[in-house]
Amino acid sequence: MPTTRDYYEVLGVERSASADDIKRSYRRLAMKYHPDRNPDDAEAEAMFKEAAEAYEVLSDDDKKKIYDQYGHEGLRGRGAAGHDFSRMNAEDIFSMFNDIFGGGGGGFGGFGGGGGARTRGPARGYDLETEVTIDLKDVLDGTSRDVEFTRMDVCDTCSGSGAKPGTKPEQCSTCGGQGKVQQAGLGGMFRMVTACPNCRGRGTVIKERCGDCHGRGRVGRKRKLGVKVPAGIHDGQAIRVPGEGEPPAPDRSPDGTGVRGDLHVVVRVKDHELFQRDGDHLLMEMPISFTQATLGAEVEVPTLDGKATLEIKKGTQYGDLFRIHGSGLPNLRSGQRGDLVVVVKIETPKKLSAKQEDLLRQYAETEDKTVNPESHGFFKKITDFLGG
Numbered sequence: 001m002p003t004t005r006d007y008y009e010v011l012g013v014e015r016s017a018s019a020d021d022i023k024r025s026y027r028r029l030a031m032k033y034h035p036d037r038n039p040d041d042a043e044a045e046a047m048f049k050e051a052a053e054a055y056e057v058l059s060d061d062d063k064k065k066i067y068d069q070y071g072h073e074g075l076r077g078r079g080a081a082g083h084d085f086s087r088m089n090a091e092d093i094f095s096m097f098n099d100i101f102g103g104g105g106g107g108f109g110g111f112g113g114g115g116g117a118r119t120r121g122p123a124r125g126y127d128l129e130t131e132v133t134i135d136l137k138d139v140l141d142g143t144s145r146d147v148e149f150t151r152m153d154v155c156d157t158c159s160g161s162g163a164k165p166g167t168k169p170e171q172c173s174t175c176g177g178q179g180k181v182q183q184a185g186l187g188g189m190f191r192m193v194t195a196c197p198n199c200r201g202r203g204t205v206i207k208e209r210c211g212d213c214h215g216r217g218r219v220g221r222k223r224k225l226g227v228k229v230p231a232g233i234h235d236g237q238a239i240r241v242p243g244e245g246e247p248p249a250p251d252r253s254p255d256g257t258g259v260r261g262d263l264h265v266v267v268r269v270k271d272h273e274l275f276q277r278d279g280d281h282l283l284m285e286m287p288i289s290f291t292q293a294t295l296g297a298e299v300e301v302p303t304l305d306g307k308a309t310l311e312i313k314k315g316t317q318y319g320d321l322f323r324i325h326g327s328g329l330p331n332l333r334s335g336q337r338g339d340l341v342v343v344v345k346i347e348t349p350k351k352l353s354a355k356q357e358d359l360l361r362q363y364a365e366t367e368d369k370t371v372n373p374e375s376h377g378f379f380k381k382i383t384d385f386l387g388g
Contacts, residue, residue: 004072005050007053007054007057007058007067008054008058010050010051010053011026011029011051011054011055011058012025012029013025015068019059020236021236022055022058022059023055023059024129024266026051026052026054026055026059027129029048029051030048030051031126031128031129033045033047033048033051034048035048036216037152037220039214039216046086048093049086049093052085052093053083053085056083056085122248122257122258122259123248123249123253123257123258123259124248124258124259124260124261125245125246125247125248125249125256125258125259125260125261126245126246126249127261127262127263127264128149128151128244128245128246128261128262128263129238129263129264129265129266130147130148130149130263130264130265130266131265131266131267131268132145132147132227132229132265132266132267132268133267133268133269133270134229134268134269134270135269135272136269136270136272136275136277136304137304138269139231139232139233139269139329139330140231140305140329141231142228142229142230142231142232143228143229144226144227144229145226145227145229146225146226146227147224147226147263147265148224149222149223149263150220150221150222150223151220151221151223151245152218152219152220152221152246153218153219153221153246153247153256154217154247154255154256155212155213155216155217155218155219156212157210157211157212157213158212158213158217159254159255160217160218160250160253160254160255161206161210161217161250161255162206162209162210162213162215162216162217162254163209163210164208164209164210164211165210167208169202169204169205169206170206170207171203171204171205172196172198172202172203172204173198173205174196174197174198174199175196175198175199175203177203177204178196178203179195179196179199179201179202179203180193180194180195180196180201181193181194181195181196181197201251202250202251203251216250217254218246218250223244225241225244227239227241230332231329231330231332231335232280232329232330232331232332232333232335233267233269234267234269234332235267235268235269235277236266236267236268237267237332238264238265238266238267239264239267240262240263240264240265241262241263241264241265242262243259243260243262244260244263245260245261245262245263246260247260275340277329278341279338280328280329280330280331280336280337281328281329281338281339281340281341282304282327282328282329282338282339282340283340283341283343284301284302284340284341284343285342285344286299286301286310286322286342286343286344286345287344287345287346287347288312288316288345288346289346289349290346290347290348290349292312292316293312293315293316293317293318293344294314294315294316296311296312296313296314296315296316297311297312298310298311298312299312301340301342303324303327303340304327304329305327308324308327308340310322310324310342312344316344316346317346318344318345319343319344319345320343320344321341321342321343321344322341322342322344323339323340323341323342324339324340324341325339326339327339327340328340
């Protein structure tokens with residue numbers, strides 16, 4: 001039964017998320033909740049199918065517009081609800097979106113499963129993705145981070161066959177070793193080719209399963225490695241680490257021979273308490289006094305490098321912009337630094353000494369501007385007027 005949960009909530013993204021953010025979130029969830037990675041876990045399988053349903057809608061511009069405006073009922077009313085993923089098996093769902101996982105051939109990275117077209121050349125495993133969080137100062141200088149992730153690798157006990165040592169997988173009697181079966185379509189007018197439900201696309205079945213991988217041919221292994229984050233990187237950009245993904249799926253290469261997928265490390269940059277980023281430039285609001293704005297002054301401005309001196313011109317107005325060249329962030333390609341743009345905010349003092357207030361009143365008289373009277377005299381006149 002199709003989900004009634006909000007699709008953005010399912011994928012864990014904001015409504016303003018870009019197409020890349022939506023794709024990235026779906027890929028992460030699909031890899032996390034795939035049933036082969038969570039055997040006999042009905043909840044994980046349900047979440048896997050729910051994520052696929054959400055992605056099918058949010059990755060399609062027309063369906064996304066309908067959903068954003070009318071929700072689930074709008075999709076159903078306009079015949080745009082899409083597939084009922086709750087009735088589909090995991091392999092067929094994965095093959096629908098095979099292009100976003102970076103793998104070649106059918107199936108799930110590190111697992112069996114057919115349904116996808118075979119590609120020429122060496123078998124290739126699926127890409128993986130993880131995240132790393134850095135500070136804005138790290139964007140200035142570049143940094144290195146250790147990342148930890150889990151990937152499916154060839155089981156050492158059975159060498160990837162999934163069979164108990166001393167035994168071998170046998171040819172599937174349902175598909176005759178093809179990994180695919182034909183099913184009659186509506187009214188027998190056409191025929192569909194799908195993954196064999198008995199062997200799940202492998203073409204072989206395992207009578208006696210390996211005790212370590214439980215017949216899957218792959219086991220999850222934690223891995224830790226250092227990744228260099230270049231200066232100038234932007235939030236959401238990914239660093240590709242070649243060959244750190246998963247080996248080819250067992251149905252293409254039981255022993256893992258072929259090309260491993262890649263690891264994509266998505267960089268997240270923390271918000272800074274002072275600076276906002278605009279490309280390679282930095283923006284900052286700087287409070288100054290009204291006397292500094294009026295008469296001009298030299299003020300110290302914090303930068304990612306330390307401090308800089310900024311000359312405030314006479315007659316500066318609230319919201320005026322000042323530029324400190326070369327105090328922004330480096331360009332990822334050229335290394336040339338952007339600027340720091342300072343937006344001045346003129347602060348009005350909340351407390352004044354008697355002398356300061358007297359001087360300001362004298363100045364106000366020269367401006368020919370009306371200002372509030374002194375508090376004591378003003379409230380005394382109100383009391384007198386009301387007859388208090």
